[in-house]
Amino acid sequence: MNFKKIFFIVALVSVNAGYGMVKSLADSAAQPAITHMLTAMDTPQGWAGVERHLNTEEFRAKEVKDITEALVQSGNIPWFVKATLKGHKGWINSASFSHDGRYVVTASNDSTAKIWNAATGQLIRTLQHQDWVKSASFSHDGRWVVTASRDSTAKIWNAATGQLIRTLQHQDWINSVSFSPDGRWVVTASSDHTAKIWNAATGQLIRTLQHQDWVKSASFSPNGQGIVTASGDRTARIWNAATGQLIRTLQHQGWVQSASFSRDGRWVVTASRDSTAKIWNAATGQLIRTLQHQGVVNPASFSHDGQWIVTAPSDHTARIWKYHTARIWKCGLTDQSVDIKLQLKQLLLQTKLGELHRRGQALPARSLSHLYPIWQTLPRNIKNDLVRQFPLLNIRAAIEPTNYWPTVIAGGFGIAALGAAAYWLLRK
Numbered sequence: 277m278n279f280k281k282i283f284f285i286v287a288l289v290s291v292n293a294g295y296g297m298v299k300s301l302a303d304s305a306a307q308p309a310i311t312h313m314l315t316a317m318d319t320p321q322g323w324a325g326v327e328r329h330l331n332t333e334e335f336r337a338k339e340v341k342d343i344t345e346a347l348v349q350s351g352n353i354p355w356f357v358k359a360t361l362k363g364h365k366g367w368i369n370s371a372s373f374s375h376d377g378r379y380v381v382t383a384s385n386d387s388t389a390k391i392w393n394a395a396t397g398q399l400i401r402t403l404q405h406q407d408w409v410k411s412a413s414f415s416h417d418g419r420w421v422v423t424a425s426r427d428s429t430a431k432i433w434n435a436a437t438g439q440l441i442r443t444l445q446h447q448d449w450i451n452s453v454s455f456s457p458d459g460r461w462v463v464t465a466s467s468d469h470t471a472k473i474w475n476a477a478t479g480q481l482i483r484t485l486q487h488q489d490w491v492k493s494a495s496f497s498p499n500g501q502g503i504v505t506a507s508g509d510r511t512a513r514i515w516n517a518a519t520g521q522l523i524r525t526l527q528h529q530g531w532v533q534s535a536s537f538s539r540d541g542r543w544v545v546t547a548s549r550d551s552t553a554k555i556w557n558a559a560t561g562q563l564i565r566t567l568q569h570q571g572v573v574n575p576a577s578f579s580h581d582g583q584w585i586v587t588a589p590s591d592h593t594a595r596i597w598k599y600h601t602a603r604i605w606k607c608g609l610t611d612q613s614v615d616i617k618l619q620l621k622q623l624l625l626q627t628k629l630g631e632l633h634r635r636g637q638a639l640p641a642r643s644l645s646h647l648y649p650i651w652q653t654l655p656r657n658i659k660n661d662l663v664r665q666f667p668l669l670n671i672r673a674a675i676e677p678t679n680y681w682p683t684v685i686a687g688g689f690g691i692a693a694l695g696a697a698a699y700w701l702l703r704k
Contacts, residue, residue: 306345306346306347307350309343310347310624310627314624314627314628317624317625317628317647320646323646323647327621330617330620330621331617335617337616340616340617340620343620344616344620344623347620347624347627348623350627352627352631353623353626353630354626354629354661354662354665354666360397361380361382361390361392361397363399364382364390365384365386366384366385366387366408367384367385368382368383368385369409369411370382370383370410370411370412370413370534371383372413372414373394373414374414374418374435375417375418376418377394378393378395378418379391379393379394379400379418379435380392380394381412381414381421382412383409383410383411383424384408384409385408385409387407387408387409388404388405388409389402389403389409389412389423390403391421391435401435401438402438403421403423403431403433403438405423405425405427405429405431406427407425407426407427408425409423409424409426410424410449410450410451410452411423411424411450411451411452411453411454411465411493412453413454413455413495414435415435415455415476416455416457416458418435419434419435419436420432420433420434420435420455420459421433421435422455422462423453424450424451424452424464424465425450426450428447428448428466429444429445429446430444430446430450430453430462430464432444432462432476442476443479444464444472444474444479446464446466446468446470446472447466447468448466448468449466449467449490450464450465450466450467451465451466451467451490451491451492451493452464452465452491452493452494452534453465454495454496455476455496456476456496456500456517457496457498458500459476460475460477461473461474461475461476461482461496461500461517462476463517464494465491465492465493465505465506466491467490469486469487469488469489469490469491470484470485470487471484471485471487471494471505473485473503473517483520484520485513485515487505487507487508487509487513488507488509489507489509490507490508490531491505491507491508492506492507492508492531492534493505493506493532493534494506495535495536496517497517497537498537498539498540498541499541500517501516501517501518502514502516502517502523502537502541503516503517504536504544504558505535506533506535506546506547507531508532510527510531510548511525511526511527511528511532512525512526512528512535512546512556513525513526514544514558514561524558524561525561526546526554526561526563528546528548528550528552528554529550530548530549530550531548531549532547532548532549533547533548533549533574534547534574535547537558538558542557542558542559543556543557543558544556544558547574549572552566552567553566553567554566554567618650618653622653622654625647625650625651629662629669629671630666632666633665633668636668637669638668638669638670639671640674641670641673641674642674644674644675645674645675645676645677648675648676648677651675
């Protein structure tokens with residue numbers, strides 16, 4: 277994509293409309309373009325210029341698609357609740373999708389793991405341990421579920437029948453467990469300061485990975501060649517699964533509660549007691565983004581299609597979660613059938629509201645009314661979620677022209693009155 281051409285077009289708009297959208301014509305990345313578009317949303321004149329040029333031939337589908345993808349990948353679009361899973365009687369310690377996205381398995385302090393229909397929230401099956409269940413996940417083919425418990429065991433179950441297949445033993449609590457992508461291996465994380473790799477078919481111990489404190493979670497990379505572990509020693513570590521060699525260390529300021537790879541293996545997401553979740557480049561260890569919370573951040577993981585994140589709360593002080601529930605979240609992306617230029621505008625609007633929320637700004641009435649044409653294209657549930665998620669913004673008062681219909685009606689009466697007057701004059 278030729279972003280220089282885009283910035284040149286936007287620069288011309290700046291000259292003609294008198295607002296500063298472009299800081300450098302030499303920029304060739306999507307993020308500066310997004311930044312300037314978001315800035316332009318502050319004023320009717322600025323946004324009118326952006327809309328005008330988004331609708332010209334220079335902004336073809338590919339250009340708009342690339343900017344849209346960059347916006348989605350930026351992680352700044354608000355996420356919304358799709359379904360709430362209710363039925364556990366204790367804190368939920370982990371939640372993860374099946375590979376096909378049809379099911380979710382949760383692990384709870386009520387000594388059970390539960391399998392749910394992800395679309396409907398219906399409870400499918402309950403798996404029982406003797407103590408808190410700290411972690412649960414599916415095998416790649418969805419045939420098996422593996423659970424980890426404070427009873428120092430990990431158990432492999434038949435997902436369809438609930439039959440117990442195999443039990444794996446540690447010297448202390450097992451906090452996390454997951455399959456390798458090919459289903460041949462299982463990795464467990466324990467309070468005995470180790471993560472262990474097991475043969476799933478035989479239960480044979482293959483390798484032990486050492487930390488300096490409790491190991492809170494462990495999982496394979498999508499290609500099965502790496503393992504990422506999270507520990508009370510305030511680090512997440514990436515290992516070579518075949519040799520056990522330590523490849524990279526990721527640092528937090530508090531215990532790292534969980535760590536997992538994205539589906540393409542490019543990213544690792546970590547969750548910590550330092551009130552943050554962090555996204556990292558798996559190859560370089562570079563910190564990409566920090567997500568701030570008001571309390572302990574517990575397990576967070578990507579869905580297999582990369583569009584979803586499933587999270588679970590560990591205490592009632594978490595800002596957006598409810599006690600004893602897990603929630604499935606979807607990116608603010610609205611509808612694949614929506615025109616791609618309209619979709620970009622919708623995502624820009626959602627991102628702008630999130631940005632204003634982070635600034636702590638209360639919006640004056642009708643201050644964003646020029647964005648109402650985009651607002652009204654959002655699905656009702658997304659609009660309602662935005663209003664609920666950012667209550668201090670007074671979004672509806674800022675965007676919706678509350679006096680729209682009275683104005684239209686008054687205008688209609690005014691036109692009718694003028695018409696009647698003109699008719700009367702002509703008759704005379």
